[in-house]
Amino acid sequence: VRAPPSNVAWRTVSDPGRRLPADALDELRAIVGDDHVLVDAERLVPMSTDWTGRFVGRAAAAVRPASTGEVAAVVGWARRRGAALMTQGGNTGLVGGATPLHGEVLVSTSRLNSVTVVDMASMQVTVGAGVTIEAVQQHAERAGLRYPIDFAARATATVGGSIATNAGGVNFVRFGGTREQLLGVEAVLGTGEVINDLRGLRKDNTGFHLASLLCGSEGTLAVVTGATLRLVPRPAAVLTALVGFDSAHSAIAAGHLWVARSTRIEALELMRADGVGLVCEQFALPTPLRAAAYLLVEVAGERDLDEELHELVECTDGVTGSAVAADESARRRLWRYREDHTLAINRLGPPLKFDITLPGAEMQPFVDSIASQVRGVDDEANTWIFGHLGDGNLHVNVHATTDAAGRIESLVFTEVSRRGGSISAEHGIGVAKRAFLHLRRSPAELAWMGRVRAAFDPDGVLNPHVLLPHE
Amino acid sequence: VRAPPSNVAWRTVSDPGRRLPADALDELRAIVGDDHVLVDAERLVPMSTDWTGRFVGRAAAAVRPASTGEVAAVVGWARRRGAALMTQGGNTGLVGGATPLHGEVLVSTSRLNSVTVVDMASMQVTVGAGVTIEAVQQHAERAGLRYPIDFAARATATVGGSIATNAGGVNFVRFGGTREQLLGVEAVLGTGEVINDLRGLRKDNTGFHLASLLCGSEGTLAVVTGATLRLVPRPAAVLTALVGFDSAHSAIAAGHLWVARSTRIEALELMRADGVGLVCEQFALPTPLRAAAYLLVEVAGERDLDEELHELVECTDGVTGSAVAADESARRRLWRYREDHTLAINRLGPPLKFDITLPGAEMQPFVDSIASQVRGVDDEANTWIFGHLGDGNLHVNVHATTDAAGRIESLVFTEVSRRGGSISAEHGIGVAKRAFLHLRRSPAELAWMGRVRAAFDPDGVLNPHVLLPHE
Numbered sequence: 001v002r003a004p005p006s007n008v009a010w011r012t013v014s015d016p017g018r019r020l021p022a023d024a025l026d027e028l029r030a031i032v033g034d035d036h037v038l039v040d041a042e043r044l045v046p047m048s049t050d051w052t053g054r055f056v057g058r059a060a061a062a063v064r065p066a067s068t069g070e071v072a073a074v075v076g077w078a079r080r081r082g083a084a085l086m087t088q089g090g091n092t093g094l095v096g097g098a099t100p101l102h103g104e105v106l107v108s109t110s111r112l113n114s115v116t117v118v119d120m121a122s123m124q125v126t127v128g129a130g131v132t133i134e135a136v137q138q139h140a141e142r143a144g145l146r147y148p149i150d151f152a153a154r155a156t157a158t159v160g161g162s163i164a165t166n167a168g169g170v171n172f173v174r175f176g177g178t179r180e181q182l183l184g185v186e187a188v189l190g191t192g193e194v195i196n197d198l199r200g201l202r203k204d205n206t207g208f209h210l211a212s213l214l215c216g217s218e219g220t221l222a223v224v225t226g227a228t229l230r231l232v233p234r235p236a237a238v239l240t241a242l243v244g245f246d247s248a249h250s251a252i253a254a255g256h257l258w259v260a261r262s263t264r265i266e267a268l269e270l271m272r273a274d275g276v277g278l279v280c281e282q283f284a285l286p287t288p289l290r291a292a293a294y295l296l297v298e299v300a301g302e303r304d305l306d307e308e309l310h311e312l313v314e315c316t317d318g319v320t321g322s323a324v325a326a327d328e329s330a331r332r333r334l335w336r337y338r339e340d341h342t343l344a345i346n347r348l349g350p351p352l353k354f355d356i357t358l359p360g361a362e363m364q365p366f367v368d369s370i371a372s373q374v375r376g377v378d379d380e381a382n383t384w385i386f387g388h389l390g391d392g393n394l395h396v397n398v399h400a401t402t403d404a405a406g407r408i409e410s411l412v413f414t415e416v417s418r419r420g421g422s423i424s425a426e427h428g429i430g431v432a433k434r435a436f437l438h439l440r441r442s443p444a445e446l447a448w449m450g451r452v453r454a455a456f457d458p459d460g461v462l463n464p465h466v467l468l469p470h471e
Numbered sequence: 472v473r474a475p476p477s478n479v480a481w482r483t484v485s486d487p488g489r490r491l492p493a494d495a496l497d498e499l500r501a502i503v504g505d506d507h508v509l510v511d512a513e514r515l516v517p518m519s520t521d522w523t524g525r526f527v528g529r530a531a532a533a534v535r536p537a538s539t540g541e542v543a544a545v546v547g548w549a550r551r552r553g554a555a556l557m558t559q560g561g562n563t564g565l566v567g568g569a570t571p572l573h574g575e576v577l578v579s580t581s582r583l584n585s586v587t588v589v590d591m592a593s594m595q596v597t598v599g600a601g602v603t604i605e606a607v608q609q610h611a612e613r614a615g616l617r618y619p620i621d622f623a624a625r626a627t628a629t630v631g632g633s634i635a636t637n638a639g640g641v642n643f644v645r646f647g648g649t650r651e652q653l654l655g656v657e658a659v660l661g662t663g664e665v666i667n668d669l670r671g672l673r674k675d676n677t678g679f680h681l682a683s684l685l686c687g688s689e690g691t692l693a694v695v696t697g698a699t700l701r702l703v704p705r706p707a708a709v710l711t712a713l714v715g716f717d718s719a720h721s722a723i724a725a726g727h728l729w730v731a732r733s734t735r736i737e738a739l740e741l742m743r744a745d746g747v748g749l750v751c752e753q754f755a756l757p758t759p760l761r762a763a764a765y766l767l768v769e770v771a772g773e774r775d776l777d778e779e780l781h782e783l784v785e786c787t788d789g790v791t792g793s794a795v796a797a798d799e800s801a802r803r804r805l806w807r808y809r810e811d812h813t814l815a816i817n818r819l820g821p822p823l824k825f826d827i828t829l830p831g832a833e834m835q836p837f838v839d840s841i842a843s844q845v846r847g848v849d850d851e852a853n854t855w856i857f858g859h860l861g862d863g864n865l866h867v868n869v870h871a872t873t874d875a876a877g878r879i880e881s882l883v884f885t886e887v888s889r890r891g892g893s894i895s896a897e898h899g900i901g902v903a904k905r906a907f908l909h910l911r912r913s914p915a916e917l918a919w920m921g922r923v924r925a926a927f928d929p930d931g932v933l934n935p936h937v938l939l940p941h942e
Binding site (some may be wrong): 456 | 592594648664665675688771774778864892900913915919939
């Protein structure tokens with residue numbers, strides 16, 4: 001593994017130096033209680049820095065409302081005061097979408113943490129926006145069911161954050177993303193109006209679907225305070241396999257073949273030898289079977305999974321070997337090769353992170369060419385490629401010299417756009433990709449989004465600097 | 472089977488007598504061509520009457536644009552002329568949402584019928600809005616894949632109409648509705664702006680999701696002209712079983728148990744003895760196993776379906792017998808008992824149609840009580856109950872005397888609302904349920920929907936009388 005370039009600190013650091021006047025703070029204290037208005041630097045600094053360390057801002061204050069009513073009062077306060085709010089869940093976002101670079105007042109969802117009993121007849125659960133993904137998963141499991149959204153930040157990431165970014169994760173290929181699980185929301189619009197629709201009706205065509213619209217809206221339309229989530233049956237059996245290939249070509253071709261053949265694939269992750277090598281080095285894991293590229297594939301169902309997996313692998317070219325996990329601890333060990341990619345890469349220094357989707361047919365040519373194109377801009381750059389092959393979603397991380405960062409961003413985004421892809425598959429736009437949104441969205445699309453934003457938040461109090469370019 | 476009351480004609484008949492001035496027609500002819508502006512009564516009458524015969528209007532004219540550009544020009548024409556447009560696909564809607572009761576100009580999607588080659592690597596297909604559901608299904612099958620939306624009107628209903636109503640159908644329990652299949656749209660907004668997003672990227676978080684928002688918007692935001700649709704693998708095997716139960720109670724309890732246990736259930740339809748009896752009588756079908764209630768259940772997957780079905784049925788109380796179909800013709804025969812319900816009921820005269828969703832726990836008490844509650848209002852009424860148990864979605868059809876119709880509608884909708892359900896699961900609101908939308912949607916919800924509608928269609932040219940109550 002090649003060492004990264006030394007000057008990797010292309011951070012956005014911003015301290016707008018905004019402080020709230022004493023009477024404004026008093027008004028907030030009257031809403032949420034004295035203990036839940038945070039103004040000390042030691043409390044605000046971690047909340048003002050993003051997970052990657054790339055974005056560092058400074059919140060004017062942070063409030064921790066305990067109810068939807070308190071959130072509505074805070075939104076009302078912001079409208080009266082002309083203040084900008086920024087909603088924050090687990091602060092695991094990757095695009096600066098919850099980092100107060102403009103001195104926003106943070107609205108933490110940490111106290112919106114109610115969890116109701118699982119509704120077995122409707123297979124769903126209603127939780128507060130501040131509940132973690134892992135807590136939802138565990139709660140569902142105790143009821144004999146399963147919450148099908150899963151990703152590496154599960155222990156910290158919240159339901160509210162997963163709605164804001166329409167989080168996808170590793171089981172997207174089988175169950176879709178957060179939008180497909182979200183049966184209802186409770187939310188405070190930018191107007192201050194409260195919408196309460198936690199009936200959890202999966203089939204309900206009575207006007208425009210708010211839950212779908214809020215998914216992926218990055219906190220710009222409403223503060224989501226609660227959600228009703230779809231649960232699914234737990235499969236009787238899960239089989240996880242790490243399959244090695246002689247090339248990324250073979251792995252990608254195999255992935256396309258498998259998802260067209262099997263209805264039981266629940267995860268299909270692509271890795272390359274360099275990324276797996278880095279993970280092994282950073283976390284002292286044993287090197288798995290040697291290969292140029294890997295697919296981590298998971299099949300789930302009632303029975304005969306080994307037979308199904310065998311049939312899939314048998315009909316596939318370029319396989320160099322495979323390792324199969326049938327129990328949970330072996331399964332977790334295989335998943336570490338994939339899930340620890342992000343941490344291992346970050347240990348070398350904050351990378352430029354690209355989270356892209358490509359049309360199926362463009363996957364191979366892109367993977368073939370992007371690293372050398374990036375080297376053309378910065379010959380010290382290292383490009384890491386891994387991700388959710390089953391959904392056409394690749395994570396491309398680049399370690400590069402600071403002054404090349406802008407050119408590399410332009411290169412990768414332009415290349416993705418030229419191939420008919422998307423500049424953000426699941427992380428969102430936040431502030432990190434706002435300047436590139438025009439590569440994915442036409443003027444007419446940006447126009448309707450702006451009009452809809454104004455329809456929800458006419459005073460621009462909710463995440464005003466996030467997602468859409470400023471007019 | 473009891474005969475329906477004689478005076479079943481609670482039709483809404485409207486002939487606003489609107490005719491377009493000659494120069495307005497000439498402008499339309501200049502856009503779409505002389506042959507594609509229809510003004511003769513014989514052409515307009517069938518297009519102005521809904522499938523149930525309940526709604527009869529009179530279009531001022533009908534236009535058949537052949538491209539998105541022509542649709543945009545027609546929308547521009549309507550804005551200049553102050554005319555109201557109404558988009559019409561297969562005219563199989565059930566809520567009067569495509570019936571020109573106010574002398575609208577119909578925009579037929581019949582010529583937007585392009586079909587592209589199936590993209591195997593991305594498992595999707597792009598089609599014009601006027602293509603039928605059946606044509607999409609057959610096109611996908613020829614490529615070895617499957618379009619998972621399916622409902623009885625498949626041969627006539629169009630992709631555009633299925634988007635407008637977010638059509639669900641019989642496989643919703645496994646694959647979701649049209650919203651879950653819609654990867655991208657081409658559409659003309661009410662502003663006349665054209666949005667073209669047919670890249671078909673399944674994972675794409677780059678702003679608000681237009682496809683989700685248009686699904687279920689009943690043509691009030693845009694005229695959808697094309698769509699990119701997700702395809703799924705064809706299962707290696709499908710097993711269909713008709714299972715008889717000693718009561719509706721037992722059938723509902725069994726359904727809830729099965730969907731929580733099996734990941735392979737693709738359809739789960741509830742019927743009662745009266746409905747099955749009517750279908751047998753109307754279509755001279757052999758009576759199936761005798762039972763008080765039935766579940767039509769379909770499991771699909773790679774193998775061992777008979778074993779799985781056997782295990783499900785074995786652990787279930789109240790089963791009186793079952794009939795299993797393993798081949799396609801036997802499968803089609805079993806499905807007729809369910810799919811011919813609508814036709815059989817309509818043969819007795821147009822019923823009041825309710826398409827409702829209930830929370831899981833409310834299903835049994837509702838099914839127990841609603842028929843006798845309806846009889847309390849009209850002692851000649853016949854209530855038919857069947858539907859998609861797996862999704863909590865029941866179709867309730869009522870034959871009643873004309874002057875009781877309004878009271879029965881109020882009763883059923885109020886009862887559904889009181890139980891936390893929805894007044895429309897999959898048919899939409901149209902004009903038929905507009906007056907009852909307040910039972911499902913709060914003033915704040917109706918307000919944001921109105922603001923979003925204005926953001927898309929500021930002049931109110933698209934289906935202005937549909938979905939939302941007038942201000």
